[in-house]
Amino acid sequence: MRRGERPILQLPRFLVFAFMLLLAAQVTWHHYSQQHLENRYEALGTPFSAAIYGAMAMGSEQLLGHLLALRLQLHDSQAGQHFNYNLIDYAVLLDWLDRITVISPGTEYPMLLASRVYTTTRDQQRLRLILGFIQRRFEDNPQLHWRRLAEASLIARHRLGDLGLALEMAAALADQPANVEMPVWARDFKFLLLADMNELESAIAIIQALLQSNAVHDPDEKRFLEQKLLEFQQKLFDSQQSAYN
Amino acid sequence: MNSQTISLFRFLMLGILSKRLLVLVAVMVLGAALSGSFIHELAIIDGAAIQSAFVADFLRYGLALLALLMIATSVAEDYESRQFERLLTMPLARWQYIAAQSLVIACLCVFLVLPVMVLISIYSNPALGLYWAVALWLELFLLGLLGMLAILSLEKIPQAVFFALAIYLLAKLSGLITLMLAESVKLSEGSVTSRVIEYIFSAILYVLPGTRSFAENDVFFNSLDLMALLGEQLLGVVVYALFILVVCLVDFYRKEFNL
Numbered sequence: 001m002r003r004g005e006r007p008i009l010q011l012p013r014f015l016v017f018a019f020m021l022l023l024a025a026q027v028t029w030h031h032y033s034q035q036h037l038e039n040r041y042e043a044l045g046t047p048f049s050a051a052i053y054g055a056m057a058m059g060s061e062q063l064l065g066h067l068l069a070l071r072l073q074l075h076d077s078q079a080g081q082h083f084n085y086n087l088i089d090y091a092v093l094l095d096w097l098d099r100i101t102v103i104s105p106g107t108e109y110p111m112l113l114a115s116r117v118y119t120t121t122r123d124q125q126r127l128r129l130i131l132g133f134i135q136r137r138f139e140d141n142p143q144l145h146w147r148r149l150a151e152a153s154l155i156a157r158h159r160l161g162d163l164g165l166a167l168e169m170a171a172a173l174a175d176q177p178a179n180v181e182m183p184v185w186a187r188d189f190k191f192l193l194l195a196d197m198n199e200l201e202s203a204i205a206i207i208q209a210l211l212q213s214n215a216v217h218d219p220d221e222k223r224f225l226e227q228k229l230l231e232f233q234q235k236l237f238d239s240q241q242s243a244y245n
Numbered sequence: 246m247n248s249q250t251i252s253l254f255r256f257l258m259l260g261i262l263s264k265r266l267l268v269l270v271a272v273m274v275l276g277a278a279l280s281g282s283f284i285h286e287l288a289i290i291d292g293a294a295i296q297s298a299f300v301a302d303f304l305r306y307g308l309a310l311l312a313l314l315m316i317a318t319s320v321a322e323d324y325e326s327r328q329f330e331r332l333l334t335m336p337l338a339r340w341q342y343i344a345a346q347s348l349v350i351a352c353l354c355v356f357l358v359l360p361v362m363v364l365i366s367i368y369s370n371p372a373l374g375l376y377w378a379v380a381l382w383l384e385l386f387l388l389g390l391l392g393m394l395a396i397l398s399l400e401k402i403p404q405a406v407f408f409a410l411a412i413y414l415l416a417k418l419s420g421l422i423t424l425m426l427a428e429s430v431k432l433s434e435g436s437v438t439s440r441v442i443e444y445i446f447s448a449i450l451y452v453l454p455g456t457r458s459f460a461e462n463d464v465f466f467n468s469l470d471l472m473a474l475l476g477e478q479l480l481g482v483v484v485y486a487l488f489i490l491v492v493c494l495v496d497f498y499r500k501e502f503n504l
Contacts, residue, residue, distance in 0.1 A: 051424055052424065055424050058418060059456055059459055059460075059462060060302050061463060062298065062462065063299060063462050063465070063466075066295045066298070067284075067299070070287050073287070074287070108290060109290065109291060112289060112290055220288065220289060220291070220292045220293075221290045224289065
């Protein structure tokens with residue numbers, strides 16, 4: 001049985017006043033502390049040259065490159081807070097990604113950070129910068145990076161809304177010589193871009209294709225993609241349900 | 246002659262093996278395993294490779310310091326307890342002490358790398374575990390000999406450990422120092438002082454172990470020819486170890502003991 005409630009106006013005046021006052025205080029405090037927090041964000045420093053990092057690694061260049069990538073990955077978490085990617089200077093970020101690529105040649109980590117982490121920014125200019133990095137670095141090792149370019153192409157199509165750039169990336173995939181091993185669907189990526197699919201449907205299609213063609217060998221990445229697939233399928237289902245209702 | 250050396254080795258070995266050593270190794274392995282797991286959790290991809298490489302390097306430097314301290318302490322105790330004077334009254338040659346101490350270092354290094362081999366084999370694969378154990382044994386043996394030379398010459402633990410570590414790090418960071426000196430020559434527009442310093446350092450590099458004498462951590466990320474790497478490292482370590490042993494003998498034979 002629901003207990004009856006007295007109207008708000010019948011409450012003691014001081015209580016209502018105190019409630020309003022403290023609500024305003026809380027909102028003001030939150031507003032200023034957020035601003036203060038943003039001021040506390042420590043910007044990404046400029047990296048040293050690759051030669052210095054290589055010499056500092058004491059023979060463990062690959063390990064140092066991966067540890068620097070982890071440090072970069074954690075840069076947006078400072079003092080127990082997650083900072084918005086819009087606070088990151090993407091020009092410096094690209095310097096770091098370039099540097100790590102040079103220190104640890106043959107690693108996918110910087111390209112993965114670029115395609116999966118730093119493309120989540122809503123800022124179009126930053127997004128264009130990071131997609132440019134992926135497009136540029138793809139040429140270093142198409143065999144290793146074709147999946148990143150495929151993902152970047154999808155992001156250019158749906159998040160940047162630049163079909164021209166997306167098709168340019170898809171063409172780069174299609175133009176790869178036969179000795180670069182990749183599934184047929186990756187070479188025909190432009191059809192996926194031109195198909196009448198939204199971002200979620202396209203993402204689900206590419207993840208399913210990646211998993212079914214055994215293109216992902218790293219168990220951590222496989223697990224990550226399986227989680228994302230479930231998440232995207234749920235989101236798609238929810239959006240379809242709400243449209244139906 | 247050999248049996249005397251073996252007896253001396255057994256006597257010295259018993260002095261170095263202790264419960265404290267066992268506990269320290271266990272703590273180090275546990276620390277490496279825990280921090281390695283943390284790193285693995287952070288990585289989005291290549292978690293296993295990063296974890297193995299991190300644990301391998303963590304244990305490399307941790308055990309290097311431990312080995313150095315154990316060896317320096319052991320020889321320093323011989324000095325303090327006037328063990329050398331006692332040994333020299335026996336029918337023992339000085340070289341036999343160096344030989345016995347080298348055997349102790351070799352056995353200590355075997356003891357230290359065994360848990361590393363097991364851990365790395367679990368994290369990556371047995372072939373890499375075996376490679377890292379052998380490569381690390383060679384590296385620790387070399388450092389152990391350096392430690393022995395340092396403590397025989399300097400006779401004090403802090404100075405000896407500092408000296409051996411300095412040589413080890415100088416060899417490891419030789420690339421960085423060379424780079425800095427080259428930059429300094431450039432910035433000073435080729436001043437004589439900078440050039441002389443650069444020349445002296447490049448001369449010093451000739452008496453330091455080469456970078457190929459150390460275990461190669463990149464094996465955890467790239468498929469490298471492990472046998473070729475080990476062969477190259479073995480050659481470098483054999484040449485440098487023999488050089489150090491000769492220097493040890495020269496230094497030890499020059500010492501005066503009041504019998």
